[in-house]
Every structure is written in C-alpha cells, then in structure tokens.
Amino acid sequence: MNPTAQKPAAPAPANAAERRDYYERIRPLSLTPLWESLHALVPREPATPCVPALWRYDEIRPLLMESAALITAEEAVRRVLVLENPALPGSSSITQSIYAGLQLIMPGEVAPSHRHVQSALRFIVDGKGAYTTVGGERTTMYPGDFIITPSWAWHDHGNEGVGGTVEPVVWLDGLDIPMLRFFDAGFAENDDAKVQHVVRPEGNSLARFGHNMVPVRHDHVSATSPIFNYPYVRSREALALLQKQEAPDAWLGHKLRYINPLTGGAPMPTIGTQLQLLPKGFAGKTHRATDGTVYSVVEGRGIAEIAGRRFEFGPRDTFVVPSWAPLRLSAPGEDVVLFSFSDRPVQQAMGILREAFLDEA
Structure with a gap:
C-alpha cells in the first residue's frame, strides 16, 4: 500500500430532496431511518x-353518585370513573404505565x-362497610385501607354495611393495565358465580403474615404479598410514632413503603405503594424520580408544586406527578397524610430507576 496515496474524498451530503426521495423508496419495505428519530428515541x-x-x-x-342512577354495579361489572391524564386522552391512563379510577x-x-x-x-377513599373477597377470603373496607387484588385471583365486591350503617363506598383503583397492554399480555375471565364462596375467616391472611412472623409451613409462592389488606389504623399508628421520635426527612417528611412480609420487597410485582406524613409547617425541598406517581390525599390540606405548577389539595383529592417532574410538598397549616403508588418495582427490577434530591447544600 502506497502511504502517499490520497484517501478517497467523502461523498457530498445529499440535499433535502434526495433524502426525501430515499425515505419514500424505503417506506414500502417497512424501513425507517434511525437518524431521523434517534434523539427522540434516546433523549x-x-x-x-x-x-x-x-x-x-x-x-x-x-358525578359518581349520578352514575349510580345510570348503571348498576353488576351491569357495569365495575362502576368506575377513570382518572385520565389530560395529555393522554382516550388512553385510560394516568401515566404511561399506570391506570387509576374512582x-x-x-x-x-x-x-x-x-x-x-x-x-x-x-385504596379506600370514602365510606365504610363494603367488602372485597379475594381467593375465598373476605375483608371489610375502611377509609385509608390499602387492599390488593393479585394477578389472576378471583375477586368480587359488595356493600352490606357495618355496625348497622350502610352507605356508598368509593375507592381509588390502581392497576398496571397500560403495562399489560404494552406487552399484549392481557387476559380476563368471568366467574360462574356472582360472588365467591368464602373459605377462610376474615383477617386470616393478616393473622398469618402480618405480625413479623410467618407460618413455618405455608404454600404462598405468588410474587404478590400474602397480605391483601393493609389496614390504615396500623399504618397511621406507625407514622404517628415516627413523628414523635424523629425529625422528618427534608424532602419526604415521614415516608414508609408497604412491603411483602415474605421478601421485604414491594407488595405487588408491578406497583409500589407508600404512605407519608408531612407534619404541620413542613416545607419540603424539591426532588424528582423517574417513576411517575399517583397521590391520594388521606388527611389534611397542603400544596404540591409540580414542574412549576402549584396545586392546593385537600382530603380525598388525587394528583399525579409525571416522570422526572420536580416535586415540592408542603403542609403549612396542618398535618398531611398521603398515599402514593407508581411503577417503581418494575423500574428497580430493570435497573433504570433514577432519583434526584435537589436543593442540597
């Protein structure tokens, strides 16, 4: 090889018309140029x-009460008003991966x-005395309770009241519907009976798995927690004790995550859940995370500043924080308790979860 030989000149860049012609010719072959979309695909x-x-x-x-006069729970199968993200009309999604509805x-x-x-x-928002039955065990619902329906588990709901009082009951549904839709992996099946035959007494799952003890011989092998009702009265007591014993985190206040007692991981394989208390006077610092998160206000009134927008919230309100949106929470006038859920377990399993705690010294 002659080291003095000149290298061939690089071809001159095509003009816009030539590129358009090329794209039109490859389109019938179901081909598309990556270089036209790379920055959008990998931001x-x-x-x-x-x-x-x-x-x-x-x-x-x-509006929920009005819907009761339009359609029965049995006819609707589930009478729900979907909380649809304003930027995702027609998607039945509150984030790209999570569904929510009342x-x-x-x-x-x-x-x-x-x-x-x-x-x-x-997550029970309003009213008490309804029940849900999961896999043959029934649990009565009270405001603030976090209840799980595992994948492919038979479940039905009813409202017989409690203590002689029967009232409408409203809860927040959170499902991984968009994730399953992405994978084209959704299946459903109706039961032969309207309600399940109850085979275990109420509270059996909590008694067996809910006290930092596990039966020596148990056959629970699901990725979902064996506890399917995490009562609010117990979770709230834990937050109150923390509030007395230690200072709040500067970004999160007093925040606890629900766990699967068998693994220490999330109670659900695709959805992570948390409960946090913002003490009166709390003015949180700004933080952000890649898991878009849905919040339900259990107690108190406060302020959420999300991506530069200010939202004043009160009891039973719901708000959503998109992925990587800066969030700052405050509770100027009273204690605030928030329940939240997101796709965090999936992001952790994939190794892609990222968080940033801003305003650090």
Whole structure:
C-alpha cells in the first residue's frame, strides 16, 4: 500500500430532496431511518407526554353518585370513573404505565366475581362497610385501607354495611393495565358465580403474615404479598410514632413503603405503594424520580408544586406527578397524610430507576 496515496474524498451530503426521495423508496419495505428519530428515541433525559394534574374529590363525588342512577354495579361489572391524564386522552391512563379510577359501590350492590392478569390495588377513599373477597377470603373496607387484588385471583365486591350503617363506598383503583397492554399480555375471565364462596375467616391472611412472623409451613409462592389488606389504623399508628421520635426527612417528611412480609420487597410485582406524613409547617425541598406517581390525599390540606405548577389539595383529592417532574410538598397549616403508588418495582427490577434530591447544600 502506497502511504502517499490520497484517501478517497467523502461523498457530498445529499440535499433535502434526495433524502426525501430515499425515505419514500424505503417506506414500502417497512424501513425507517434511525437518524431521523434517534434523539427522540434516546433523549438526554425523560421526556414524558404526561402532565401534572389534580382531581378534586368534592367535584367528582356528585358525578359518581349520578352514575349510580345510570348503571348498576353488576351491569357495569365495575362502576368506575377513570382518572385520565389530560395529555393522554382516550388512553385510560394516568401515566404511561399506570391506570387509576374512582370506583363506587352502593348499598346492597355486588360487583360480580371475575379475574384478570392485571394486578390491582384498592385504596379506600370514602365510606365504610363494603367488602372485597379475594381467593375465598373476605375483608371489610375502611377509609385509608390499602387492599390488593393479585394477578389472576378471583375477586368480587359488595356493600352490606357495618355496625348497622350502610352507605356508598368509593375507592381509588390502581392497576398496571397500560403495562399489560404494552406487552399484549392481557387476559380476563368471568366467574360462574356472582360472588365467591368464602373459605377462610376474615383477617386470616393478616393473622398469618402480618405480625413479623410467618407460618413455618405455608404454600404462598405468588410474587404478590400474602397480605391483601393493609389496614390504615396500623399504618397511621406507625407514622404517628415516627413523628414523635424523629425529625422528618427534608424532602419526604415521614415516608414508609408497604412491603411483602415474605421478601421485604414491594407488595405487588408491578406497583409500589407508600404512605407519608408531612407534619404541620413542613416545607419540603424539591426532588424528582423517574417513576411517575399517583397521590391520594388521606388527611389534611397542603400544596404540591409540580414542574412549576402549584396545586392546593385537600382530603380525598388525587394528583399525579409525571416522570422526572420536580416535586415540592408542603403542609403549612396542618398535618398531611398521603398515599402514593407508581411503577417503581418494575423500574428497580430493570435497573433504570433514577432519583434526584435537589436543593442540597
């Protein structure tokens, strides 16, 4: 090889018309040029289409009650108003990976038994005395309870009241519907009976697995927690004790995550859940994370500043924080308790979860 030989000149860049002609010729072969979309496919940081949003329960509740006159729980299968992200119309999604909706069951009604691959949580927002039955065990619902319906588990709901009082009951549904839709892996099946035959006494799962002890011989092998009702009275007591014993985290206040007692991991394989207390006067620092998160206000009134937007929230309201959106929480006038859920377990399993705690010295 002659070291003095000149290298061939690089071809001159094609003009715009030549590129358009090339793209038109490859399109019938189902080909597309990566270089035209690379920066959108692999962005420098998350670029979610979702936007922050707040749903005020006082505005939604009359519409929920109105729906009870339009369709029964049995006819609807599940009478729910979906909380749809304003930037994702028609998607039935509150984030790209999570579905959320407010479900109503009236006194005497039954939402019939079925099962589906999608995992579901119920967070009780308003009213008490309804029940859900999962895999042959029934649990009574009270405000603030976090209840799980595992993937492919038979479940039905009813409202028989408690203590002689029967009232409408509303809960927040959270499901991994968008994730299953992405994988084209959704299945569902209706039960032959409207309600399940109860085979275990109420509280059996909590008694067996809910006291930092596990039966020596047990056959629970599901990726979902063996506890399917995490009562609010116990979770709230834990937060109150922390509030007395230690200073709040500067970003999160007093925040605890629910766990699967068998693994120490998330109670659900696809959805992580937390409960946090912001003490009166709390003015949190800004933080962000890649898991877009749904919040339900259990107690108190406060402020969420999300991606530069200010939302004043109150009891039973719901708000969403999109992926990587800066979030700052404050509770200027009273203690605030927030329940939240996200796709955090999936991101952790994939090794892609990223968090940033800003305003650090």
